[in-house]
Amino acid sequence: MSEAIDIRAAGLAVARPLDVALLWRRAVPLLLTAPLLLFMLLLYAVPVLSMLMRSVNDPVWTLSHYASLTSDTVFLKVFLNTLYTSLIVTIGALVLGYPVALSLVRAPRWAPVILVLILLPFWTSVLVRSYAWMVLLGRHGLLNEALLATSMIDRPLRILNTPLATQIAMIHILLPYMVLPIANALRQIDPSLARASSGLGATPWATFRQITLPLSMPGVAAGVLLVFVLALGFYITPAMVGGPREITLSMLIAQQVDQLKWPYAATLSAVLLATALAIIAAFYRLPGVGNALRMGTR
Amino acid sequence: MTTIRLLPATVVGLILLFLALPIVVVTVVSFSSATYLTFPPPAFGLRWYRAYFGSDDWLRSTWLSLWVATAVVVLATLLGTLAALGIARLPKTLRMVASALILSPLIVPGIVVAIGIYYAFARYGLVGSPLGLILAHTCLAVPFVVTSVSASLAGIDPRLEQAALSLGATPGGTFFQITLPLIRPGILVGALFAFITSFDELIVALFISGTGAVTLPRRMWDDLLFQIEPTIAAVSTLTIVLTAALMGCAHALRRRAPG
Numbered sequence: 001m002s003e004a005i006d007i008r009a010a011g012l013a014v015a016r017p018l019d020v021a022l023l024w025r026r027a028v029p030l031l032l033t034a035p036l037l038l039f040m041l042l043l044y045a046v047p048v049l050s051m052l053m054r055s056v057n058d059p060v061w062t063l064s065h066y067a068s069l070t071s072d073t074v075f076l077k078v079f080l081n082t083l084y085t086s087l088i089v090t091i092g093a094l095v096l097g098y099p100v101a102l103s104l105v106r107a108p109r110w111a112p113v114i115l116v117l118i119l120l121p122f123w124t125s126v127l128v129r130s131y132a133w134m135v136l137l138g139r140h141g142l143l144n145e146a147l148l149a150t151s152m153i154d155r156p157l158r159i160l161n162t163p164l165a166t167q168i169a170m171i172h173i174l175l176p177y178m179v180l181p182i183a184n185a186l187r188q189i190d191p192s193l194a195r196a197s198s199g200l201g202a203t204p205w206a207t208f209r210q211i212t213l214p215l216s217m218p219g220v221a222a223g224v225l226l227v228f229v230l231a232l233g234f235y236i237t238p239a240m241v242g243g244p245r246e247i248t249l250s251m252l253i254a255q256q257v258d259q260l261k262w263p264y265a266a267t268l269s270a271v272l273l274a275t276a277l278a279i280i281a282a283f284y285r286l287p288g289v290g291n292a293l294r295m296g297t298r
Numbered sequence: 299m300t301t302i303r304l305l306p307a308t309v310v311g312l313i314l315l316f317l318a319l320p321i322v323v324v325t326v327v328s329f330s331s332a333t334y335l336t337f338p339p340p341a342f343g344l345r346w347y348r349a350y351f352g353s354d355d356w357l358r359s360t361w362l363s364l365w366v367a368t369a370v371v372v373l374a375t376l377l378g379t380l381a382a383l384g385i386a387r388l389p390k391t392l393r394m395v396a397s398a399l400i401l402s403p404l405i406v407p408g409i410v411v412a413i414g415i416y417y418a419f420a421r422y423g424l425v426g427s428p429l430g431l432i433l434a435h436t437c438l439a440v441p442f443v444v445t446s447v448s449a450s451l452a453g454i455d456p457r458l459e460q461a462a463l464s465l466g467a468t469p470g471g472t473f474f475q476i477t478l479p480l481i482r483p484g485i486l487v488g489a490l491f492a493f494i495t496s497f498d499e500l501i502v503a504l505f506i507s508g509t510g511a512v513t514l515p516r517r518m519w520d521d522l523l524f525q526i527e528p529t530i531a532a533v534s535t536l537t538i539v540l541t542a543a544l545m546g547c548a549h550a551l552r553r554r555a556p557g
Contacts (some may be wrong), residue, residue: 032384033396036377036440040399047405048414096313103310117314120538121321123545125498127515128534131522132320135531142323144479145338145371175317210507233407236500240522250409257413257505276407 019189057268086231091173093227098176105186123174129241133169166242167224178223185219218288225283326530346532363514370435370496375489378443408501418506426508443488450484483551490548497534
């Protein structure tokens with residue numbers, strides 16, 4: 001320890017007369033980071049921000065675009081539909097994801113198989129997975145054919161191009177984002193706690209409810225945050241498998257751009273972005289969420 | 299006891315089936331001999347793969363996507379690795395601003411990024427050109443490189459670099475002989491993610507690929523608007539195989555990576 005301090009002191013003593021060397025050492029991190037920062041400022045941040053500015057400076061500085069949203073029935077319907085879809089998808093992903101995360105951690109023999117089954121769809125593009133659900137849920141898709149073959153229905157069900165199809169496909173696409181943070185939280189629980197609980201006579205259910213579930217909550221919160229925020233911005237899946245009337249905010253934004261209504265598109269984009277950021281800010285304050293997010297997304 | 303255990307196992311099995319089913323179905327449909335989309339296929343054959351490999355349009359889009367993704371890998375890996383090396387040693391405020399900017403494409407909804415880029419690139423004359431796609435995809439791919447390389451860097455024992463320096467190595471020599479070999483798996487994982495990010499990207503491509511730079515996902519999307527024919531299943535299966543292979547590599551590398 002004292003040696004390290006000596007070396008540092010010696011280094012300082014050498015560096016002091018050579019101010020240029022010290023300056024250079026301070027400048028190096030900035031010089032390494034600057035190319036990427038300039039690249040992203042020029043090609044990403046400035047484009048997105050200048051587009052968003054159209055919501056307040058077109059044709060003159062005004063907040064009227066935002067004010068008119070409060071009486072815009074199309075926007076309100078689409079915004080509520082987007083929030084509702086995200087909520088349903090988050091609940092669905094949580095209900096399906098928790099048992100998978102639990103078995104991923106508790107059944108080490110099956111863990112590699114489960115992990116591949118979670119990660120293979122995770123790595124497949126959203127477009128391909130949405131297409132797969134078109135194949136599955138279509139009028140002559142696997143689901144209808146199977147139900148017809150077993151005589152459970154006598155006419156094909158209309159599932160494709162309904163909100164239900166959007167919800168099923170989005171749950172499928174976002175499920176890994178729920179499973180991975182929960183599994184990480186479960187993995188960090190000291191196994192001796194569960195042993196102590198059952199040793200003291202608790203039933204497996206009581207142990208789960210009183211030990212495992214509360215200790216996994218940071219992972220649950222991180223998963224809920226990830227899935228909800230990502231679901232808010234979904235565009236491809238609802239456009240492909242969803243209903244023509246139940247559109248999402250992202251789809252409404254794309255429509256406005258197609259009609260070159262930039263101020264309206266920019267206003268809607270700002271609302272979408274602000275909603276996502278507000279939810280992240282609210283969740284980030286919960287204990288352990290930041291940590292669980294970092295672990296879960298790695 | 300067995301029934302208590304069997305029930306959760308069945309439930310988890312069904313959920314895993316739900317996860318795997320779409321991929322399996324697309325793969326099976328791609329080998330269908332039918333002219334329209336039906337499941338199960340009446341017979342199997344390679345007609346949709348022949349249709350894909352016999353179509354200039356599909357092949358042109360495939361090559362475009364492959365080389366755009368390759369250029370994105372080069373650009374994103376270079377810029378991202380340099381930034382990851384520098385960012386940890388920046389003063390605190392600057393570091394937080396820089397990482398917020400670099401990581402924000404992970405959080406900002408895809409449509410907002412896409413129309414923002416479209417808005418600006420239309421003025422720069424970058425719509426309908428591969429260069430526009432490369433620049434836009436690089437912004438989306440860079441966060442994966444920076445997080446992956448930063449994780450590798452955080453896993454390095456600082457005493458290794460100190461030892462090299464105290465034994466007389468130059469800072470440059472220390473970087474190339476100690477630091478770079480240790481973070482190489484992190485760089486490779488980041489590069490693979492960058493490739494897949496670009497290769498699979500659709501939303502930005504919908505706005506800026508125009509008619510001059512139609513990527514593979516863009517052509518699939520355009521085709522789906524008209525008809526759901528099994529050529530797309532064949533293309534999908536090929537991209538699933540490619541992505542799975544690349545991700546298998548990434549997983550193997552990550553297991554060896556420090557930290």
